Amino acid sequence: MFKKILVANRGEIALRIIRACKDMGIQTVAVYSEMDTNSVHVHLADEAICIGPAPSKKSYLNVDSIITAAMVTKCEAIHPGYGFLSESSKLVDACNLNNIKFIGPYKEHIEKMGNKSEARKTMIEAGVPVVPGSQGSTNKAEEALEIAKGIGFPVMIKAASGGGGRGMRIVHLEDEFIEKFNMAKSESITAFNDDSMYIEKFIEEPRHIEFQILADNYGNTIHLGERDCSIQRKNQKVIEEAPCAAISEELRNKMGETAIRAAKAVNYINAGTIEFLLDKYNNFYFIEMNTRIQVEHPVTEMTTGIDLIKEQIKISYGEKLNISQDEIKPNGHAIECRINAEDPSDNFRPSPGQIEGYFSPGGYGVRVDSHIYSGYTVPPTYDSMIGKLIVWGKNRNEAIDTMKRALNEIVITGISTNVEFQKRILDNESFLENKIDTSFIEKKIVSVKL
Incomplete structure (x- = not known):
């Protein structure tokens, strides 16, 4: 079994992982931002390393800092928890490059299932029922509107790389579609740096x-x-x-x-x-x-x-x-x-x-x-x-x-x-x-x- 695992997260999920590791006799390394100096996970782990300032991009989303922390403390594996880098193929690549085990799926699983339009295509091929919707993604409002009219309103606009409800809008009427599509696309660019969207039938009372x-x-x-x-x-x-x-x-x-x-x-x-x-x-x-x-x-x-x-x-x-x-x-x-x-x-x-x-x-x-x-x-x-x-x-x-x-x-x-x-x-x-x-x-x- 692993002797030491780095926990690349904060808050309750970091504590949850540390406790599981303690039960298994595995040493843990906590990472934390300057904002989280007094967080409980910092004190319950066997070791702790500050990986940057408060903003997530400079700390919990900083792949280089997390990999460096793992290497300095000689961790064999990294558990990302949820959120932050838990579905980051970049972190998986960095782990593989440095002979560190990523506790999660392989890169191809994250990329294929993380992209909603690709996941949808894969499920259709596997005979898994999917919500009626577009065959692929688009970033053009007029093209998306034609797809929506073909599916029939109400429809759901979703960011192809989305999650957590961001880049998502429900549209009941055709004349409000373009505005909501552009709003969802703008949100997707901000949250995921990706403007590709897809359209699906909105299932009422699901x-x-x-x-x-x-x-x-x-x-x-x-x-x-x-x-x-x-x-x-x-x-x-x-x-x-x-x-x-x-x-x-x-x-x-x-x-x-x-x-x-x-x-x-x-x-x-x-x-x-x-x-x-x-x-x-x-x-x-x-x-x-x-x-x-x-x-x-x-x-x-x-x-x-x-x-x-x-x-x-x-x-x-x-x-x-x-x-x-x-x-x-x-x-x-x-x-x-x-x-x-x-x-x-x-x-x-x-x-x-x-x-x-x-x-x-x-x-x-x-x-x-x-x-x-x-x-x-x-x-x-x-x-x-x-x-x-x-x-x-x-x-x-x-x-x-x-x-x-x-x-x-x-x-x-x-x-x-x-x-x-x-x-x-x-x-x-x-x-x-x-x-x-x-x-x-x-x-x-x-x-x-x-």
Whole structure:
């Protein structure tokens, strides 16, 4: 097994990786920006190296600095977590050049599945159902409009290299298409330095269902069940659940088999996620593959008992999966709430600043993945997520009750958070009745005046 791993990330995911490594007897090296000098991951790792100033481009996105840190500390591998360089083929190239193992998929997997139009083409060839849409990408508004008219409105404009909801617009009317296309393209250039876009049919009232994949170097590919990620705001996930309480066992098996076929179509290796849209008629469509660990991976861990970070590390080291598909028997129901430093009453404005007081919830079935503490200063430089609250129950109703208890226990003072907003979601009658889709927050929460 690896003796030392560099963790190329920050916040709760850096802590998550460090803890998994400690369990496995692996030494860790934390990297941090000048802004993160007092972050917990810096102090819990065996070693820590500052890799640059606060801006991500000069620190966590600086491939040269990260590779240098790994070489100086004699790390054998780098775990990128999620976000930042987790899907960077440039980092994979640099790792290969310096004989460092990248804990994740191969470069060709990242490039093929990271480009939405290329991924779509690959899935069509593999017989995986996809949302009706353009055959390739375009950066010309007039050409895109003709494609949209051929598909039929409403349509979704997406950045070919996109992610996290950026470079994405829903268009219901033909006369608003050009303006929204140009807005999405401009956003894509800023976020991804790529102006190629593609168009697909917008599925109304869909659920966002994703299947967790594990695949080793020896042709073994399994799925660990699904997560329902339908509770979203502006295409950013807010609450995730496992399993999806709206699908039958027959449909679950069909979607799981399709997810495995999708992964095998590119000979995928390591942890990944196949994402589908499920319409109200139980038709499902591939939308993308995430070639990394996901923020919401804990709900799968809570229902399967499998540590996904440890599995990533073992696969990257060259070990065979020691789990077969028939051994995957999800138990109970898990829910994750993302806790963000933001003010929902002020259009979700980020709320950086010093945390004056913090109390973490606990009790049976409660897990908290967070890097904050009393006195910690939430920086304005990075993502506003400051933690994840995860609960488990024997069924969905029990998990909801446990989450309500945990949300009532958590105390974070000195900054604004979305804790009360999460409570509103869990108290909503439609959520309790599992009548949800990806527009739930917009229709049932944000639009409802208190």
